[in-house]
Amino acid sequence: MPDNLDQIELGETSPTDSPASEKAQEIEYIDSSAQLWSVVLSEGEKYDKILAESWKGDMDGILIFAGLFSAAVAAFIIEVYKRLSQDSGDTTAQALTQISQQLAASAAGSQPPLPAFSQQPFEAPRAILHVNILWFLSLILSISCALAATLVQQWSRRYILTTQLPSSPQRRARVRTYLFKGVRKFKLGTIANAVPFLLHISVFLFFAGLVIFLFQINNSLAYVVLAAVVVCALVYVGITAAPLFHHGCPYQTPMSGPLWRFCQALQLAVLALVHSTYSAFMPTLTHSMLNMHEYSKKCKKRLLGGLQHDLERNAMEAAQDLDTDALQWTLQSLQEPGELEEFIASIPGFLGSTSVTPTPAKDATHLTSASVTLHNLLHVAEVHLGLRIGHLLKARMHAPVACIDAVWHLTRWYDGAQVFQWDRAFGEPTVDALRALKAARDPAVALTARCAAALATRVVLRDMRRVLRHTPAKRLRMSELLKILDTLMDSDTPASPNRVVDEEFVRDAHVLNVAGVVTGIVPLFMSVEAARAEVLWDTLGSLTPDLDVQGSSSTARHAFITAWDTYEAESSRWAESSFPLSFMDRRPPVNVDITRYAMQLQATTPPVVQRIKALRDSIAPPGT
Numbered sequence: 019m020p021d022n023l024d025q026i027e028l029g030e031t032s033p034t035d036s037p038a039s040e041k042a043q044e045i046e047y048i049d050s051s052a053q054l055w056s057v058v059l060s061e062g063e064k065y066d067k068i069l070a071e072s073w074k075g076d077m078d079g080i081l082i083f084a085g086l087f088s089a090a091v092a093a094f095i096i097e098v099y100k101r102l103s104q105d106s107g108d109t110t111a112q113a114l115t116q117i118s119q120q121l122a123a124s125a126a127g128s129q130p131p132l133p134a135f136s137q138q139p140f141e142a143p144r145a146i147l148h149v150n151i152l153w154f155l156s157l158i159l160s161i162s163c164a165l166a167a168t169l170v171q172q173w174s175r176r177y178i179l180t181t182q183l184p185s186s187p188q189r190r191a192r193v194r195t196y197l198f199k200g201v202r203k204f205k206l207g208t209i210a211n212a213v214p215f216l217l218h219i220s221v222f223l224f225f226a227g228l229v230i231f232l233f234q235i236n237n238s239l240a241y242v243v244l245a246a247v248v249v250c251a252l253v254y255v256g257i258t259a260a261p262l263f264h265h266g267c268p269y270q271t272p273m274s275g276p277l278w279r280f281c282q283a284l285q286l287a288v289l290a291l292v293h294s295t296y297s298a299f300m301p302t303l304t305h306s307m308l309n310m311h312e313y314s315k316k317c318k319k320r321l322l323g324g325l326q327h328d329l330e331r332n333a334m335e336a337a338q339d340l341d342t343d344a345l346q347w348t349l350q351s352l353q354e355p356g357e358l359e360e361f362i363a364s365i366p367g368f369l370g371s372t373s374v375t376p377t378p379a380k381d382a383t384h385l386t387s388a389s390v391t392l393h394n395l396l397h398v399a400e401v402h403l404g405l406r407i408g409h410l411l412k413a414r415m416h417a418p419v420a421c422i423d424a425v426w427h428l429t430r431w432y433d434g435a436q437v438f439q440w441d442r443a444f445g446e447p448t449v450d451a452l453r454a455l456k457a458a459r460d461p462a463v464a465l466t467a468r469c470a471a472a473l474a475t476r477v478v479l480r481d482m483r484r485v486l487r488h489t490p491a492k493r494l495r496m497s498e499l500l501k502i503l504d505t506l507m508d509s510d511t512p513a514s515p516n517r518v519v520d521e522e523f524v525r526d527a528h529v530l531n532v533a534g535v536v537t538g539i540v541p542l543f544m545s546v547e548a549a550r551a552e553v554l555w556d557t558l559g560s561l562t563p564d565l566d567v568q569g570s571s572s573t574a575r576h577a578f579i580t581a582w583d584t585y586e587a588e589s590s591r592w593a594e595s596s597f598p599l600s601f602m603d604r605r606p607p608v609n610v611d612i613t614r615y616a617m618q619l620q621a622t623t624p625p626v627v628q629r630i631k632a633l634r635d636s637i638a639p640p641g642t
Contacts, residue, residue, distance in 0.1 A: 055187035062194050066181060070174045073210050077167035080213055084164040087217075091157045091224055098153065098231065101146045145234050152227030159220035166213045173206065215272035222251070265329040275325050282321035289314045342391045349401050355410060362407055363420035366427040368392075392431060396443040404428070408448030411455070422455060422463055426470040426553060432477045433560055438484065440477040441502040449474075449505045456508070461542045462550045469557035472535045475506045476561060479524050479531075486520065503527065507534060525566050529574040532561050533581040536630070540588050558626045567633045575637050582634040 181194040201207070225247045232240035260267040261274045262281065320328050333340060352358045369392075395403040407428075411421045425448060432440050441449070452474070455467035482499050485492055496519055507530065539554055567578055 052187045055191045058191045059187055059194065062181070062191070062198070066178060066194070066198075069207075070178050073170055073174045076210065076214065077171045080167040080217060081164055084160050084167065084217060087221065087224075088157060088160040088164070091153055091160060094224075094228075094231075095150070095153050095157060098146065099150055101143070102150060143234070145230055149227045149231045149234075152223045152230070156220045156223040156227065159216050159223070163213050163217040163220065166209070166216075170206075170210050170213065177201065211272055211275075218254075218271065218273075222254075225250070261325060261329075265325070265332050278325040278328075279321055282317050285317045286314060286321065289317065338390055342394045345391060345395055346398065346401050349395065349403060349406075355413065358406060358410060359420055362410070362424045365424040369427050369431060392428065393437060396428070397439075404444035404448060408445055408451055411451035412447050419460075419463060419466075422452075422466045422470060425452070426466050426473065426557075429470050429473040429477065430556070430560060433473050433480075436480070438477075438481050440474055440481070441498065444474075446502075446505075449502055453505055453508065456538065462547070465539055465542045465550060466553055468535060468538045469553050471506045472531055472557055472561060475503060475531045476528065478503050478506065479527050482519060483521070483524050486524070507531065522571065526570050526574040528561070528565055529567055529570045529578050532558070532565060532630070533574075533577040535561065536581040536585050540585055555624045555626050558630065562626060562629055562633070565633065567637050579634055579637065582630060586631075 177197055181190065181197060183190065183193070185193075229240060229244045229247055232243055254271065257269045258271045258273045258277060261270045262278055348361065349358075352361055395401050407421055407425060411425070425444070429440065431437070452467050452471045455463055456471065458464045458467065478499055482496065482503075485496055485499070500519065507527070535554075535557065567575060570578075
């Protein structure tokens with residue numbers, strides 16, 4: 019490999035590029051580990067690109083500012099440095115004055131001649147000397163910052179160029195790692211961060227010199243400028259210290275990070291002093307009343323991690339509020355249907371994420387972090403996620419899979435978390451879309467729509483029961499729920515205003531809901547895949563735990579028995595026809611006894627199916 023960039027630019031090769039080394043490179047190219055090293059290079063190049071762009075952006079701004087600032091400082095220095103030496107004009111004026119006095123005295127003859135002219139030694143005013151020192155230091159620092167910025171840009175370009183030389187993935191990864199370790203070892207990032215800090219010092223040195231200079235000219239003007247400089251300095255100090263008190267503050271200076279570490283080191287020193295004092299005089303309080311050891315460990319961790327590490331820690335502690343704000347902002351920004359559909363398609367993954375959804379608590383009413391976030395998205399007036407899903411379902415009936423999956427997952431969450439007012443969160447557009455999609459040509463969409471409608475019916479019935487128990491006088495709310503219920507359960511007859519809604523009505527509706535699901539999915543079995551069938555088993559598992567079939571009316575029991583008998587009859591027919599059940603993915607192997615395979619399939623039936631069969635047998639003997 020070339021030893022330096024000059025060889026790269028001139029096309030020279032290293033003397034070590036012998037035929038043997040070329041053969042070794044060919045072996046590296048076809049080595050089986052090349053794919054792994056390519057992944058390593060990909061991640062490294064992403065990091066290097068971000069790092070180099072960050073340095074380049076900072077250094078470009080510094081170069082522009084340093085150039086303009088150096089020109090301004092130089093203009094002031096040109097006018098002030100002359101005062102460090104005696105002005106020849108002043109000397110000439112003094113000599114001419116003395117000559118005129120001598121001539122006047124000689125002409126009058128009244129006084130003896132004046133002594134010869136003698137020049138007094140010149141001493142520059144101390145204030146002028148201080149001004150020149152401050153301004154020359156400011157100019158030197160400013161030009162040095164420009165030079166340092168140029169060097170940092172050159173170093174970063176060389177780093178990127180060297181790591182991207184054409185070679186095998188293994189060799190490039192090793193070269194990149196070697197240079198990256200050098201960047202960290204010699205603190206190139208620290209140097210890049212120190213350049214703007216030196217430029218800031220240069221600015222304040224100029225301000226200090228300007229105030230001293232103006233006091234030699236006019237006090238009133240000097241006090242005005244001094245007040246402005248003090249205000250700027252206070253603002254700078256506030257910006258520097260603001261991230262220490264609120265890590266989310268975007269205002270900071272190059273001194274914010276070192277000041278943070280200094281504060282943590284000072285805390286550690288004070289804690290060590292207090293700990294040693296208590297250990298010497300009151301050893302019993304060291305462990306029982308003062309938990310200094312743990313606090314010292316936290317301070318040490320913050321000291322080593324820096325301000326950025328503490329910022330990330332605070333962000334993770336406020337994950338619930340931040341997740342809600344981020345998702346709300348995203349939803350308000352998404353205006354195109356395609357973008358909104360992509361967001362909605364990711365909701366099932368969000369509900370199943372272990373990073374945002376902790377292990378469910380024993381108390382079912384406890385809302386996890388993800389649950390609170392979803393509740394806010396569904397009920398905040400500025401977002402109205404549920405209504406937007408419903409409108410998108412009605413507008414994009416040709417591609418509703420992502421939306422209908424999201425509705426099912428969200429409705430299952432409503433049922434599991436025992437959240438109320440599903441109808442107000444999703445509105446009539448979602449309800450109408452679910453009813454229409456039950457007859458969709460795509461069996462997967464139709465099955466998911468029926469399952470989502472069944473879960474929504476269960477949530478609405480729970481709302482009805484809540485109204486009955488706590489606010490029975492709210493007839494308007496009950497009429498709203500009845501209207502939604504009729505649509506979800508495919509009732510073609512309008513709801514009667516005098517319909518009696520009581521516990522028996524709710525109990526019967528639960529039974530009829532399960533019967534409707536079982537009846538509706540029977541024609542869909544032939545074309546539904548195994549993964550989609552899990553939606554059905556999950557839905558039935560949510561509907562059946564508190565199902566009171568025996569306490570329901572005869573009409574509800576009859577509907578339940580009829581639906582289950584139809585399901586069993588169809589299942590038997592499918593088993594006899596060589597199992598055309600693609601959703602179970604359990605086709606019998608070739609040359610296998612169909613009867614024995616049917617018995618094995620019966621033994622592996624999902625538990626929820628066995629539970630429903632037990633409920634059916636408890637209200638009427640099989641075959642009746």
